[in-house]
Amino acid sequence: MYSSELIKGTLKTIVLKLLSDNQKMYGYEITQKVKDLTGDKIQLTEGALYPALHSLEAEGILSTEVVNIGKRVRKYYTLTKKGKSASEEKVSEFADFMNTMKFLLDIKPQVG
Amino acid sequence: MYSLSDEQIDFILRDIKSRGVEMEDLQVSLLDHICCIMESELEPDGDFESFYRKTIPRFFKKELREIEEETILLLTFKNYYAMRKTMIITGITSTVGFTIGSFFKIMHWPGANVMLLLGIVVASLVFLPLLFILKTREANSSRDKIVLGVGTFFGILISLSTLFKILHWPYANIMWLTSLGILFFAFLPVYFFSGIRNPETKMNTVTSSMLVLLAGGLLFTITSLRPSKVVVMNSMHAYIQSEELLSRMQGQVSDSIAGTTLYSRINNDCQKIKGLILQYEIGMRSMPLKYENPDEGVFFTEGSLGGDFYDNGEGAKLISDLQDAVGKYNTARPNEQIPVSHSVLDIDMSKMGQYTNLSVLNGLVRIQMFLASAEK
Numbered sequence: 001m002y003s004s005e006l007i008k009g010t011l012k013t014i015v016l017k018l019l020s021d022n023q024k025m026y027g028y029e030i031t032q033k034v035k036d037l038t039g040d041k042i043q044l045t046e047g048a049l050y051p052a053l054h055s056l057e058a059e060g061i062l063s064t065e066v067v068n069i070g071k072r073v074r075k076y077y078t079l080t081k082k083g084k085s086a087s088e089e090k091v092s093e094f095a096d097f098m099n100t101m102k103f104l105l106d107i108k109p110q111v112g
Numbered sequence: 113m114y115s116l117s118d119e120q121i122d123f124i125l126r127d128i129k130s131r132g133v134e135m136e137d138l139q140v141s142l143l144d145h146i147c148c149i150m151e152s153e154l155e156p157d158g159d160f161e162s163f164y165r166k167t168i169p170r171f172f173k174k175e176l177r178e179i180e181e182e183t184i185l186l187l188t189f190k191n192y193y194a195m196r197k198t199m200i201i202t203g204i205t206s207t208v209g210f211t212i213g214s215f216f217k218i219m220h221w222p223g224a225n226v227m228l229l230l231g232i233v234v235a236s237l238v239f240l241p242l243l244f245i246l247k248t249r250e251a252n253s254s255r256d257k258i259v260l261g262v263g264t265f266f267g268i269l270i271s272l273s274t275l276f277k278i279l280h281w282p283y284a285n286i287m288w289l290t291s292l293g294i295l296f297f298a299f300l301p302v303y304f305f306s307g308i309r310n311p312e313t314k315m316n317t318v319t320s321s322m323l324v325l326l327a328g329g330l331l332f333t334i335t336s337l338r339p340s341k342v343v344v345m346n347s348m349h350a351y352i353q354s355e356e357l358l359s360r361m362q363g364q365v366s367d368s369i370a371g372t373t374l375y376s377r378i379n380n381d382c383q384k385i386k387g388l389i390l391q392y393e394i395g396m397r398s399m400p401l402k403y404e405n406p407d408e409g410v411f412f413t414e415g416s417l418g419g420d421f422y423d424n425g426e427g428a429k430l431i432s433d434l435q436d437a438v439g440k441y442n443t444a445r446p447n448e449q450i451p452v453s454h455s456v457l458d459i460d461m462s463k464m465g466q467y468t469n470l471s472v473l474n475g476l477v478r479i480q481m482f483l484a485s486a487e488k
Contacts, residue, residue: 027141028148046171047179050141055186071121072147073140 002042011044011052013094016061016079016087024065024076027053053077061086114154116147124164132177135184142171142179192246199242206235217278228278236271240264255306262299266291270331288335295328344412347470352399354477361484374441378483381434382476388427389469412470431459438479448486450479 018033019025025033031044056062061083065076079087101107125143133139146167154163172178209231216224244264248257273287300321307317362370369375387397393412435457442449452458456475459467 026144028145046142046145047173047182050138050145050179051183051186053141054137054183055189058187069144071118072144074144075137075141 001040004045004048007042007044008048010094011048012056013090014042014044015049015052015056016083016090019062019077019079020084020087024078026074026076030077056083114151114156114158114160116150116160120160121147127164127168128176131175133180135180138180138183142176146171192249195242195246199239199246202234202239202242206231206239210235225279228275232271232275236268236275240267240271253306255302259299259303259306262294262302266294266299269294285335292328292332292335295324300324300328348399348412351470351473351477354474354481355399358477358480358484361481365484374437374444375483377437378434378441379480381430381437382480385427385430385434386473386476388430389473393469431456434479441483445486450482450486455479 014034015030018030022033027046027049031046031049034042034044053062057064057077060080062077063080063083065078067074067076121143124146125139128139128142128146133142146164149167149170150160150163153167154160168176209227211231213224213227213229213231216222216227241264244260247260251257251260269287269291273284273291276282276284276287303324304317304321307313307321365375390399391397435452438450438452438457442452450457456467456472456479459472
């Protein structure tokens with residue numbers, strides 16, 4: 001498990017990248033997917049995920065689709081056109097950030 | 113996999129609501145999320161309630177409402193850049209607006225009041241509130257927020273009272289003094305004592321407090337600049353008495369003389385110019401003789417001729433006609449000349465703003481008096 005501080009700054013990047021790979025997903029699915037993909041190393045907290053999803057929706061980066069499941073309603077999130085470019089930007093920005101951090105913190109690439 | 117009954121779903125939704133989550137959108141999302149967790153993690157024969165009690169704390173640190181608060185915070189934060197941009201633009205335009213407006217006002221050019229009005233209104237009702245909202249977001253303690261709040265309130269009130277003073281609107285002085293009171297007795301103490309406790313900001317606080325005190329003190333000093341009511345009232349009564357004296361003198365002028373072209377032309381011009389000035393100044397063509405209380409609306413400002421007098425050209429045209437008539441009169445009667453130099457007739461048309469309305473009115477009455485006394 002990484003500290004929540006580390007995850008906080010990358011939450012939106014993670015969500016956007018997942019959605020660009022998986023078309024449409026709902027909240028719980030996103031947390032599970034991240035958990036699976038990272039072998040439980042990254043666990044998104046619901047307290048951070050939903051505020052982020054709502055604000056991304058308000059910014060027009062995500063669009064939603066509501067599906068009734070028995071008594072309850074499930075909200076599926078998809079990237080909008082704006083969201084697709086935002087996702088690419090976020091990912092490349094983060095890649096650049098990692099290179100800078102590697103240099104800054106003097107992390108030697110592991111050989112072998 | 114556990115299967116949730118409708119009652120259990122209702123139970124969860126009720127619990128979410130009772131924990132203070134009010135946004136419907138968020139209720140729905142959380143409900144589905146919690147249901148998903150329970151369905152996938154609870155054994156088919158597990159205990160619903162105890163598992164729910166264990167699950168729900170995953171969503172928050174202290175209480176479930178945090179999610180909603182965080183959402184609202186992020187949603188408003190979305191507007192942050194737009195707000196900051198608006199703040200910067202309105203700040204610059206309004207400051208430039210009322211600074212140029214002030215310059216126009218000094219020069220008696222047209223459009224000054226509009227610029228002052230727009231500039232100050234935008235500065236006090238858009239710029240300052242936005243600044244307050246953005247700054248309180250950065251402020252850490254509630255004490256800082258109070259300082260910002262009181263400061264903003266002072267800023268708005270002093271800006272508006274300046275506007276009211278400039279445009280001669282009512283309650284300007286009471287607003288002005290109230291805002292200075294707020295500055296000295298509310299803002300400064302709160303600002304000073306909150307800043308001085310923190311060693312990092314101590315020195316800064318002392319110097320800024322001194323500067324605020326100095327600026328506030330200077331503002332308080334110029335409070336006395338406003339024309340004293342008594343002084344203005346005295347000059348107004350003096351003018352009314354001159355008019356009264358003039359009408360008695362004119363009563364003694366014989367009809368044959370009063371009928372001459374030059375006499376009536378000079379008198380008519382003077383009456384018309386006085387009418388224009390009075391119309392502009394108090395909204396009436398002539399001064400009411402029974403006048404006691406300035407609160408009834410008949411009150412002279414320290415206004416002067418200028419843009420408005422100039423603009424339609426009527427006043428300026430009448431003055432040059434008067435100059436011409438008096439010139440002719442003086443040539444015709446070398447022994448009873450009406451003094452021209454240093455009188456209204458000597459007026460420099462490009463510097464109308466330097467002649468106050470009252471002095472021009474008095475000058476015109478004196479011309480009429482000279483005329484009436486000479487013709488006797």
